[in-house]
Amino acid sequence: xxxxxxxxxxxxxxxxxxxxxxxxxxxxxxxxxxxxxxxxxxxxxxxxxxxxxxxxxxxxxxxxxxxxxxxxxxxxxxxxxxxxxxxxxxxxxxxxxxxxxxxxxxxxxxxxxxxxxxxxxxxxxxxxxxxxxxxxxxxxxxxxxxxxxxxxxxxxxxxxxxxxxxxxxxxxxxxxxxxxxxxxxxxxxxxxxxxxxxxxxxxxxxxxxxxxxxxxxxxxxxxxxxxxxxxxxxx
Amino acid sequence: xxxxxxxxxxxxxxxxxxxxxxxxxxxxxxxxxxxxxxxxxxxxxxxxxxxxxxxxxxxxxxxxxxxxxxxxxxxxxxxxxxxxxxxxxxxxxxxxxxxxxxxxxxxxxxxxxxxxxxxxxxxxxxxxxxxxxxxxxxxxxxxxxxxxxxxxxxxxxxxxxxxxxxxxxxxxxxxxxxxxxxxxxxxxxxxxxxxxxxxxxxxxxxxxxxxxxxxxxxxxxxxxxxxxxxxxxxx
DNA sequence: CCGGCAAGGTGGTAGGACCACTATGGCCTG
DNA sequence: CAGGCCATAGTGGTCCTACCACCTTGCCGG
Numbered sequence: 470x471x472x473x474x475x476x477x478x479x480x481x482x483x484x485x486x487x488x489x490x491x492x493x494x495x496x497x498x499x500x501x502x503x504x505x506x507x508x509x510x511x512x513x514x515x516x517x518x519x520x521x522x523x524x525x526x527x528x529x530x531x532x533x534x535x536x537x538x539x540x541x542x543x544x545x546x547x548x549x550x551x552x553x554x555x556x557x558x559x560x561x562x563x564x565x566x567x568x569x570x571x572x573x574x575x576x577x578x579x580x581x582x583x584x585x586x587x588x589x590x591x592x593x594x595x596x597x598x599x600x601x602x603x604x605x606x607x608x609x610x611x612x613x614x615x616x617x618x619x620x621x622x623x624x625x626x627x628x629x630x631x632x633x634x635x636x637x638x639x640x641x642x643x644x645x646x647x648x649x650x651x652x653x654x655x656x657x658x659x660x661x662x663x664x665x666x667x668x669x670x671x672x673x674x675x676x677x678x679x680x681x682x683x684x685x686x687x688x689x690x691x692x693x694x695x696x697x698x699x700x701x702x703x704x
Numbered sequence: 705x706x707x708x709x710x711x712x713x714x715x716x717x718x719x720x721x722x723x724x725x726x727x728x729x730x731x732x733x734x735x736x737x738x739x740x741x742x743x744x745x746x747x748x749x750x751x752x753x754x755x756x757x758x759x760x761x762x763x764x765x766x767x768x769x770x771x772x773x774x775x776x777x778x779x780x781x782x783x784x785x786x787x788x789x790x791x792x793x794x795x796x797x798x799x800x801x802x803x804x805x806x807x808x809x810x811x812x813x814x815x816x817x818x819x820x821x822x823x824x825x826x827x828x829x830x831x832x833x834x835x836x837x838x839x840x841x842x843x844x845x846x847x848x849x850x851x852x853x854x855x856x857x858x859x860x861x862x863x864x865x866x867x868x869x870x871x872x873x874x875x876x877x878x879x880x881x882x883x884x885x886x887x888x889x890x891x892x893x894x895x896x897x898x899x900x901x902x903x904x905x906x907x908x909x910x911x912x913x914x915x916x917x918x919x920x921x922x923x924x925x926x927x928x929x930x931x932x933x934x935x936x937x938x939x
Numbered sequence: 940c941c942g943g944c945a946a947g948g949t950g951g952t953a954g955g956a957c958c959a960c961t962a963t964g965g966c967c968t969g
Numbered sequence: 970c971a972g973g974c975c976a977t978a979g980t981g982g983t984c985c986t987a988c989c990a991c992c993t994t995g996c997c998g999g
Contacts, residue, residue, distance in 0.1 A: 479951065481760065492796060493879075505980060516953040518753060521982085525716065525757040526764040530792055537981050538961035548801060551793040557765055558786040561727060562867075566783060569867035576815045576868075577808070632797075632804035633811075644728070714982065740949060751984040756951085772950050773992035 555639025582685035790874025817920035
């Protein structure tokens with residue numbers, strides 16, 4: 470009796486689980502090259518088509534990386550690799566879910582900013598300042614948005630928790646912010662945003678975690694409240 | 705000149721983006737049925753194989769759902785659908801990344817517990833108590849783990865932010881907790897865990913958000929610190 | 940009127956053929 | 970002898986066709 474195939478779900482799903490299992494058990498190390506699609510298909514007793522679907526699935530999840538002409542490799546399995554898909558959530562969420570996402574972001578961003586205030590190095594602080602001044606030196610919404618993103622990304626990095634930074638990155642994905650910011654900034658929120666960023670910066674310079682936490686929470690909270698009113702007005 | 709195909713990346717990747725775009729633009733509503741694989745392939749000018757890979761990718765991301773013999777449907781795009789993949793991160797993370805994940809969980813869990821303390825209803829509180837007593841009534845680690853999960857899940861639900869609850873669900877996935885808890889509980893941490901759960905419960909009954917926040921943070925922090933020492937000992 | 944059965948439609952699997960890209964090694968040139 | 974070029978084999982990417990498993994629908998007979 471060959472019981473290698475418990476017959477649960479589709480063969481592709483099984484293949485996904487098996488490869489995931491191999492990585493989980495340490496039989497496949499980060500960065501390691503996998504057998505070819507053809508060999509893998511034979512090993513698991515499925516067709517190449519199904520195996521390709523499994524590989525594609527693990528690729529979009531950030532677990533595997535396929536290099537055309539070279540082979541299939543396990544990613545480094547770092548936070549950035551695995552949490553890239555988090556952006557999809559932000560991009561496809563709508564209505565009340567956007568508020569919930571901003572609430573999560575408020576919690577994490579304020580924590581990250583507080584941590585950054587305690588740990589940030591002079592070099593990192595200089596980088597933050599660079600984006601702050603660049604942001605204040607233009608009126609082009611696109612440029613402002615780019616530096617705004619970089620500003621918060623730098624702070625998240627300084628917090629020292631790559632996983633948290635990766636999640637925040639996803640919660641601030643370009644399309645997500647573009648959708649929300651668009652309306653927000655149309656109401657002349659530029660000045661307020663500048664003040665809030667300045668407050669965050671001051672707290673970082675002073676290495677004052679509590680002030681940083683409060684400033685960041687207020688910053689995200691502003692947008693959150695605005696979005697809340699927008700949604701209730703529509704209803 | 706037909707410029708529908710900007711020729712960037714693989715055709716499958718393009719198909720993924722296009723379908724995602726259709727949903728983002730509202731051309732595909734949650735729950736709606738898509739054309740058949742064969743028709744979709746024709747529409748986007750690619751082969752059925754490539755289209756299937758794209759569909760499979762969006763399926764594992766929780767965006768689409770394929771029902772054998774019936775058709776392909778857009779999910780409700782709720783937090784639970786889209787954040788299911790978050791568990792993969794927890795399952796494949798190792799070493800320092802586990803600590804970072806626990807740090808994120810500590811932040812979110814403490815916030816969720818605080819929110820729950822303010823909002824929890826008598827019914828929900830009764831449910832929490834059910835799992836608490838069930839947890840204390842046995843010594844079977846498996847049963848304890850199951851009720852432990854349910855205990856925190858109920859609290860996260862009571863917090864009223866489904867997105868946050870879904871993320872916490874992923875951060876507490878069975879395999880993740882099994883891996884960490886295994887060693888943790890072996891050191892006779894049962895009693896301590898019970899006391900911490902009792903403290904969280906007391907704060908919920910008292911509707912005291914600050915106490916709830918502190919209790920939850922301490923609860924997760926305990927495990928976090930234990931894991932930290934484990935990792936430094938190995939080094 | 941209702942239950943069951945048959946046919947068509949749909950996703951799931953398989954296998955083959957060919958294309959596009961990469962890497963490697965030997966060969967030719969300077 | 971050293972260096973760069975190029976043929977070649979190997980790999981993922983794409984396409985096609987055929988068939989299977991499952992669901993849905995609607996017709997047919999009781």
